[in-house]
Amino acid sequence: MGGSQVNQALVRRYFEVREGLRDPVAAWAKLTGNSQQYRPARGERRVPLDDGTAAELAAAAIVHTVALHGAEQVAALATSPLARLVGGLGGAVLTEHPCAPEQVLGARFAGPRADDWARGAYVLLWGENNRLVRTADTPWVIAGRYKGQKVVAIGTHPTRLSDETLVVRPGTDGALAMAMGHVLLKEFFLDRTPFDGHAMEWTDLPFLVRLREREEAYVPGGLTGGAFGRLSVYGGEAVEVLLPRFDDGPGVLRRGVPVLRDGDDLVTTVFDLLLAAYGVARPGLPGLWPSGYDDRHEPYTPAWQETYTGVAGSRALKTARELGVTAEKTGGRCVIVPGRLETPHADTAYRAMLALLVLTGCGGGWAQVGGAGIPLVPYLCLHACGEDRSDVGALSWALAEGLFARRTARSVLLEAVRDGWPMAPPPRVLALPRPIYPLPPEVDLLIGPDDHCDLSPPDPDLLTAAVARLAGGTVPAEPGGVREAGRMRLLVDHAWMHEYGEALPTYRPPGLGLPVKPTQLVRFM
Incomplete structure (x- = not known):
């Protein structure tokens, strides 16, 4: 037997x-x-x-x-x-x-190769029960430690695998990711521009977005289908846009973006909208903006996230800087190993985490096997x-x-x-x-x-x-994923995403959930 x-x-x-x-x-x-x-x-x-x-x-x-x-x-x-x-x-x-990798990295995202994890210079183990959701290539993360790899664990419980641990309150991972994105956009796109070339070639940041009038201001519409010659149209006319805010109930952020006129329409770039969504201010733009990293009231600063996650603003700032500097020096050898997030809005948080990789040229660093299913x-x-x-x-x-x-x-x-x-x-x-x-x-x-x-x-x-x-025959093997490059999306331009206020990265606190969120059903074929 x-x-x-x-x-x-x-x-x-x-x-x-x-x-x-x-x-x-x-x-x-x-x-x-x-x-x-x-x-x-x-x-x-x-x-x-x-x-x-x-x-x-x-x-x-x-x-x-x-x-x-x-x-x-x-x-x-x-x-x-x-x-x-x-x-x-x-x-x-x-x-x-989660569906987020396909939405952000593209439908043909096939996940990392086995040695990508060992080659990673900076690894974020993000989420709970990582051993249950990682692939059989998990030992490669450990192998990378012998090459000086730094590992930071982010979750509700510490792990012995890491050099550092950021203990977050359950379900608030997205707030930390948004604050890290705020730092990356300010220090690596405005103060310095080490990732501009990558962003122009491999992301949707230079693409133009049509704005629609709403309540004496504007809201983002859909992509026009064309890319601008630069990341930003900053330097001329500007208008106020209304963006979603969920940390203080279903609210609205009022922030400004530079615009160009396209006939009767106003357009701006995805990059300009992203700066507004993350609260990264530039002189001359209307709206309410954070006064600095220590502003606790306006999203999405390091000090703001501390109220929700319990992670000190200084540690969120340090982690974001380490990620950006390491990506710059190594040519994008940073990795996020996603785990389970204790929130019904995990897909929203995953997109905020993915944005960190897209901004720093580490699009292949989402350490989760992709493919159809x-x-x-x-x-x-x-x-x-x-x-x-x-x-x-x-x-x-x-x-x-x-x-x-x-x-x-x-x-x-x-x-x-x-x-x-x-x-x-x-x-x-x-x-x-x-x-x-x-x-x-x-x-x-x-x-x-x-x-x-x-x-x-x-x-x-x-x-x-x-x-x-x-x-009466042979059984074919399951086809493997094909690694194909394409533009990565930080604006998920779909009617259901716009309806939920999640077309751009945002933060939703844990709470009310649904059997299936419509944002989880958005897929680009």
């Missing part, structure tokens, strides 16, 4: 049916024709099963499901040992990774949850257009799927590395390590061989 465990009622019925048919796939087809004979026993006693038979049972379920229902109804969480096989078959690989939470919301009573419009910013008025998260998710957002049908075979809740109701075979699953994960090599044998 091997290390596999199987639900006793399931394996007894499988042996009974297979004995008469002598064909594992046909046996599984007959068994699932009356699945109520074993499904009610899910979560009850499991018994040992030899590895070969466990692989055969799982392979029979997979081959039958692919043939009858289609490959997309075989699903696996990306961290499951069976994910590579499922992806190779064309099944649904479910990812828990079906986001887990929307997948479960669609297939395992019923109608919800959430009010999606409750999170819109103060000057929103009412795009989400009286709408639920499920209705927005369905709209996104109709518009081409990646989704798969409900699973018949589902492989998990750990328990999740809720589960889709019509799963014929649930593969996972705990007693609530039908079968513990069989050996991937044995299962691959069994699938190839029963299907």
Whole structure:
């Protein structure tokens, strides 16, 4: 007997049916024709099963499901040992990774190479439970320590891996990231300009944005499609823009940007809007601005973030300067290793963290594997949850257009799927590395390590061989990600982002959340 465990009622019925048919796939087809004979026993006693038979049972379920229902109804969480096989078959690989890297770094972002982590000169371990969300290349971070790599841990608990630790209050990571961005913009874009060339070539900072009139001022509209010859249009006419603020309720920041006239329209650059959003003042611009780094009232200074995060303003300032100087001296060899953030607005915080890498020329330093996948939470919301009573419009910013008025998260998710957002049908075979809740109701075979699953994960090599044998062919490998360069976005120009006030980096304090935020459903194909 091997290390596999199987639900006793399931394996007894499988042996009974297979004995008469002598064909594992046909046996599984007959068994699932009356699945109520074993499904009610899910979560009850499991018994040992030899590895070969466990692989055969799982392979029979997979081959039958692919043939009858289609490959997309075989699903696996990306961290499951069976994910590579499922992806190779064309099944649904479910990812828990945030959508922010694709939104900021581009849809073709494939994550770092294995040695990128060891080459990093400055590493921020940012978030909780990093060991659960990092890839198998984690030892490369440790290997970099022998080359003088500095590691700073940011989270609610210290870690022994780091040289320094910034202990933040739960859910306030985005405030720290915004304050660090404030410092980088002032000291590395206004006081000095070491990253201007990178910004002009690889980011959307020089792109022009059309402004719309609103309440005797202006709000950002969409990109015009053209880039300006410089990062800024500063030096001529200026107007006041209204920008979202969430730290003091749904409020409004009144700050100025320089503008050019394009016919009847006023335009400014993404860079000019970014300076206004972060509160980096320049002489002659209207609006309310921070008086300096020690201003505790106007976002987003180091002193302002201290009120929310508990991190001393001097330490936020020091960390931002170290990141900028190291990126400048090493040509962008700085890395952020993202972990779980304790806030329903983690996607907003991740975009603020990503902005630090984009500004300093470290776009490849987001140490998380990219690639295609079906986001887990929307997948479960669609297939395992019923109608919800959430009010999606409750999170819109103060000057929103009412795009989400009286709408639920499920209705927005369905709209996104109709518009081409990646989704798969409900699973018949589902492989998990750990328990999740809720589960889709019509799963014929649930593969996972705990007693609530039908079968513990069989050996991937044995299962691959069994699938190839029963299907009469070979199983293709899951395609790897392709590293392609493209412009990185600090303005995520999408109607849903503008409606929520999150088109530019911002900070949302922890609090009210939704089953699925519309900003998590924005994807550029």
